[in-house]
Amino acid sequence: MKAYHIHVEGIVQGVGFRPFVYRIAHEHNLRGYVKNLGDAGVEIVVEGNESDIKAFLNDLKHKAPPLAKVEKVKKKEIPPQGFDSFYIEKSSQGGSGGDSIIPPDVSICEDCVRELFDPTNKRYMYPFIVCTNCGPRFTIIEDLPYDRINTTMREFEMCEFCESEYKDPLNRRYHAEPVCCPVCGPSYRLYTRDGKEIIGDPIKKTAELIDKGYIVAIKGIGGIHIACDATNEDVVEELRKRILRPQQPFALMAKDLETIESFAIISDAEKEELLSYRKPIIALRKKEPFPLPEALAPGLHTIGVMLPYSGIHYLLFHYSKSPVYVMTSANYPGLPMVKDNDKAFKELKDLADYFLLHNRKILNRADDSVIRFVDGKRAVIRRSRGFVPLPIDIPFEFTGLAVGAELLNAFGFAKNGRIYPSQYIGNTSKVEVLEFMREAIAHFRKILRIKNLDLVISDLHPLYNTTKLAMEIAENEGVEFLQVQHHYAHIASVMAENKLDEIIGIAVDGVGYGVDGNTWGGEVIYMSYEDVERLAHIEYYPLPGGDLASYYPLRALMGILSKIYAIEELKEIIQRCCPKAIDSLKYGKVEFNVILNQLARDINVSYASSTGRVLDAFSVMLNVAYRRTYEGEPAMKLESFAFRGKNDLGFSIPIDCEKIKVEELFRQALEVSANPADIAYSVHLALGRAFGEIAVEKAKEFGVKNVGISGGVAYNELIVKTIRKIVERNGLKFYVTQEVPRGDNGINVGQAFLGGLYLEGYLSKEDLTL
Amino acid sequence: MKIKLEHGAGGELMEEFIKDFILKNLSLKSAGGIGLEALDDGATIPFGDKHIVFTIDGHTVKPLFFPGGDIGRLAVSGTVNDLAVMGAEPLALANSMIIQEGFDSGDFEKILRSMDETAKEVPVPIVTGDTKVVEDKIGIFVITAGLGIAERVITDSGAKIGDVVLVSGTVGDHGIAIMSHREGIAFETELKSDVAPIWEVVKAVADAIGWENIHAMKDPTRGGLSNALNEIARKSNVGILVRESDIPVKPEVRAASDMLGISPYEVANEGKVVMIVAREYAEEALEAMRKTKRGKDAAIIGEVIAEYKGKVILETGIGGKRFMEPPVGDPVPRVC
Ligand SMILES: [Fe+3]
Numbered sequence A: 001m002k003a004y005h006i007h008v009e010g011i012v013q014g015v016g017f018r019p020f021v022y023r024i025a026h027e028h029n030l031r032g033y034v035k036n037l038g039d040a041g042v043e044i045v046v047e048g049n050e051s052d053i054k055a056f057l058n059d060l061k062h063k064a065p066p067l068a069k070v071e072k073v074k075k076k077e078i079p080p081q082g083f084d085s086f087y088i089e090k091s092s093q094g095g096s097g098g099d100s101i102i103p104p105d106v107s108i109c110e111d112c113v114r115e116l117f118d119p120t121n122k123r124y125m126y127p128f129i130v131c132t133n134c135g136p137r138f139t140i141i142e143d144l145p146y147d148r149i150n151t152t153m154r155e156f157e158m159c160e161f162c163e164s165e166y167k168d169p170l171n172r173r174y175h176a177e178p179v180c181c182p183v184c185g186p187s188y189r190l191y192t193r194d195g196k197e198i199i200g201d202p203i204k205k206t207a208e209l210i211d212k213g214y215i216v217a218i219k220g221i222g223g224i225h226i227a228c229d230a231t232n233e234d235v236v237e238e239l240r241k242r243i244l245r246p247q248q249p250f251a252l253m254a255k256d257l258e259t260i261e262s263f264a265i266i267s268d269a270e271k272e273e274l275l276s277y278r279k280p281i282i283a284l285r286k287k288e289p290f291p292l293p294e295a296l297a298p299g300l301h302t303i304g305v306m307l308p309y310s311g312i313h314y315l316l317f318h319y320s321k322s323p324v325y326v327m328t329s330a331n332y333p334g335l336p337m338v339k340d341n342d343k344a345f346k347e348l349k350d351l352a353d354y355f356l357l358h359n360r361k362i363l364n365r366a367d368d369s370v371i372r373f374v375d376g377k378r379a380v381i382r383r384s385r386g387f388v389p390l391p392i393d394i395p396f397e398f399t400g401l402a403v404g405a406e407l408l409n410a411f412g413f414a415k416n417g418r419i420y421p422s423q424y425i426g427n428t429s430k431v432e433v434l435e436f437m438r439e440a441i442a443h444f445r446k447i448l449r450i451k452n453l454d455l456v457i458s459d460l461h462p463l464y465n466t467t468k469l470a471m472e473i474a475e476n477e478g479v480e481f482l483q484v485q486h487h488y489a490h491i492a493s494v495m496a497e498n499k500l501d502e503i504i505g506i507a508v509d510g511v512g513y514g515v516d517g518n519t520w521g522g523e524v525i526y527m528s529y530e531d532v533e534r535l536a537h538i539e540y541y542p543l544p545g546g547d548l549a550s551y552y553p554l555r556a557l558m559g560i561l562s563k564i565y566a567i568e569e570l571k572e573i574i575q576r577c578c579p580k581a582i583d584s585l586k587y588g589k590v591e592f593n594v595i596l597n598q599l600a601r602d603i604n605v606s607y608a609s610s611t612g613r614v615l616d617a618f619s620v621m622l623n624v625a626y627r628r629t630y631e632g633e634p635a636m637k638l639e640s641f642a643f644r645g646k647n648d649l650g651f652s653i654p655i656d657c658e659k660i661k662v663e664e665l666f667r668q669a670l671e672v673s674a675n676p677a678d679i680a681y682s683v684h685l686a687l688g689r690a691f692g693e694i695a696v697e698k699a700k701e702f703g704v705k706n707v708g709i710s711g712g713v714a715y716n717e718l719i720v721k722t723i724r725k726i727v728e729r730n731g732l733k734f735y736v737t738q739e740v741p742r743g744d745n746g747i748n749v750g751q752a753f754l755g756g757l758y759l760e761g762y763l764s765k766e767d768l769t770l
Numbered sequence B: 001m002k003i004k005l006e007h008g009a010g011g012e013l014m015e016e017f018i019k020d021f022i023l024k025n026l027s028l029k030s031a032g033g034i035g036l037e038a039l040d041d042g043a044t045i046p047f048g049d050k051h052i053v054f055t056i057d058g059h060t061v062k063p064l065f066f067p068g069g070d071i072g073r074l075a076v077s078g079t080v081n082d083l084a085v086m087g088a089e090p091l092a093l094a095n096s097m098i099i100q101e102g103f104d105s106g107d108f109e110k111i112l113r114s115m116d117e118t119a120k121e122v123p124v125p126i127v128t129g130d131t132k133v134v135e136d137k138i139g140i141f142v143i144t145a146g147l148g149i150a151e152r153v154i155t156d157s158g159a160k161i162g163d164v165v166l167v168s169g170t171v172g173d174h175g176i177a178i179m180s181h182r183e184g185i186a187f188e189t190e191l192k193s194d195v196a197p198i199w200e201v202v203k204a205v206a207d208a209i210g211w212e213n214i215h216a217m218k219d220p221t222r223g224g225l226s227n228a229l230n231e232i233a234r235k236s237n238v239g240i241l242v243r244e245s246d247i248p249v250k251p252e253v254r255a256a257s258d259m260l261g262i263s264p265y266e267v268a269n270e271g272k273v274v275m276i277v278a279r280e281y282a283e284e285a286l287e288a289m290r291k292t293k294r295g296k297d298a299a300i301i302g303e304v305i306a307e308y309k310g311k312v313i314l315e316t317g318i319g320g321k322r323f324m325e326p327p328v329g330d331p332v333p334r335v336c
């Protein structure tokens, strides 16, 4: 007889790992125990035949439950102690500095859906049905170990029935911490906007109200949604008015795949992602003609859709005539999604007609994740529910905090060779969002058991609230503080995810604070363990009014054109090409003249190399969009418009002394007479070619085999595809990120990676800021 | 290091600059009351049961004559207002003028007459002076020092949690007017500077609610409202919350700043006072301000809070809250 002590690390908590160990131990006639060590993983002691133990270890590695991820197994032989059975021992508190991982929220599993609609089942039509393979995790966890007592389910004492399942190692609800039933668990209630409860089946009533054209706030897993019937154009328009999002695409939730296929085109990869346990929103290509209201995603060729991921969603569609709902986050633009009942009544009273709320607290806000497939590869736009708090490996062991940038923000903690990016935080220029970020930071520190930091990393922008927060944390805790340039961090995120040690990176986005104080966003960068260097960029162009140019892209267009046309000529061009853009300015013609004056006299003008603003400017010039009412709007609409183009007009952008002269692209577009959609299409290809060619040239010059792209423009299909083809045609490898968001939501990973390079002495502070 | 324009712009950079150079290199910095270290609007010297308040201001505005005023009016108002916001009645001014060789005597006379008129408004005598002519191309610089007397000195550091924040009128007028005029930007309505002495406004409030209920005061010149509020928040170690919808801004100033991309909260005012008063006297203070000529657009714009010590928060209604940061550089240079 032999005995072994086995220590397992990985995603082994809250995923049915212990009952699985219990089962296989029994199958192989072993005795001993399994024990949850909190953040330090799972401890197993087995006694029995050598060959049985071997078989057990094999199963342990290869037959683990679907959500588990066994990352490390350490075994050591110990003297047998003579156990008479195999049992599951009580959890210990953890805190030993290990790094077992908390699972993310998991969508309801097939078994639970089956039971949900089985009239003989105890949990028939009960929306909070869960098992060890599904249900909320991250959003309800207060601390480790992942036991009911450490979740927001502790307010609900299990009834005898639930407890019997919970305690039975062979039951599929064994230690499913959120297990509950209609007798003992949380419940939904329906209220009017003044907080009066409506009697009757709240879920059925809600479905009826939505079918009738009402807007309902529905509390779910990671926050509250605003829902309405997506097939009803009037209510969609009404919602736009109420939620102050005139143009921003609304996310949909559809009853099933067939429903989605009736209005969107789904590739195999997209289908797989739609059906994954993460259940993200996926931006799919709209079918033409699009059978749903245009107001759902005005001017875009894509529509964001997700499938039901919780019991409540299944029940609503069960009762509802409409097979597709708008399911958008319950918040006004720029503010955090509302998640608590009292706040819902206060803050959403002008938004929703009715409120369907439950009485389980949401501890950690998690927005729906958003994904788009770009050039056949997954691009994460918003990494939140279903992903968080899963980590990303980096080759550095330090403990650190990377605070991200400002818009679409997330932070990340580095610990033991991993980065744990936070859930989606949002626009941290708002105090409310910054507060949420502070809370989320504290929570991550707690569950990751991080006491002392080695490094705090922020963006280079001196005015970002996150920069100030990072400085404050560093100062209070006496920790070293490091700033890294925005686009360096974008490129570093590509290196981190793809485990590269050098790259020629194309960083293309809206705005990032450059080391020279200008606004960057069209950069070609060499990055390795030894050096970071900006090799080429879009030649600076003026942005009259600075930040205003992000909201009124006509300003960017005028700035760029002012490089090649005299003021009078410029005036005439705008009046001829896009007169409506002038009317779209807040003060119309008066403002137009002020802009001309600003350009002529250099009054409050900033200088930029942003690719985002270039695309915005074309959007105005081609009369596609004049205003930015949500992040990325003009550029996204331009891309959608370009998809209608077919002919490459062969525009080319001269590169002079490492400066990409985009103004010449505007000149060519102005001089050609062609279908505007063809112009939009050709503009994308020309930008892709310019960046692709210079990157290839630099890769050859530096002897680098890898080229990568990141930043907000890396979600652009036409540009990414053009660049990829050029890179591959030249025998080089092309890299994107498929896990880390390419926009600013993922910048924390690049910051942490550069923090590692800095701490290990590869790069200096000057390398990252000069 | 080379001194840059931003070092004199009234923002964070200027403060660092003052601390790193001026405060470091001067050693005798107090005459028994508030001294240089406080970086307040003026200094105080105890005088019996009262306080002498002493201040000086150099004026270098470009152009010298602008809509709503000129350098002469500015020079008197600037110094009188620094005294006023310390709680001091202006007693006398000193006037030093540095003039470029070749300066037009007609213009010079216009400036002096304007000074005289403004001084009579207060009223305050100009009792001593100095004149220099130089060959440097400076046009004219007017430097005025002022002496006042205060029963009770009002500092920047006296704001208390629960207090109410008032401003005596519309914000941003001076900076945006000068900017538009200087850069030849034509708007539909011509913008005018608000340059004026505001002793009358301060005195009216003090008479109505008593000096002891005015807890802090500043004249929001360089760096504008934003800088004034931030200084009070930092020096008083409190938070300040202001509501955007309550801050008075002339529609034409709002429009101009919208079009230029320059915040009206970050540019200079020359005829306004920001006052922090005890909550129970807020309405009375407002009423007293509104009865004066310079204070008819006065408004309660916010309150002093316990959270966010040293910071100013701007509440923008449905848009949420953001920090109102002191400007880093100067969006509109050479305005005072
Ligand atoms: Fe970015």
Ligand SMILES: [Mg+2]
Residues within 6 Å of the ligand: B041, B082, B219, B221
């Ligand atoms: Mg002053």
Ligand SMILES: [Zn+2]
Residues within 6 Å of the ligand: A108, A109, A110, A111, A112, A113, A129, A130, A131, A132, A133, A134, A135
């Ligand atoms: Zn399940």
Ligand SMILES: [Zn+2]
Residues within 6 Å of the ligand: A158, A159, A160, A161, A162, A163, A180, A181, A182, A183, A184, A185
């Ligand atoms: Zn139960």
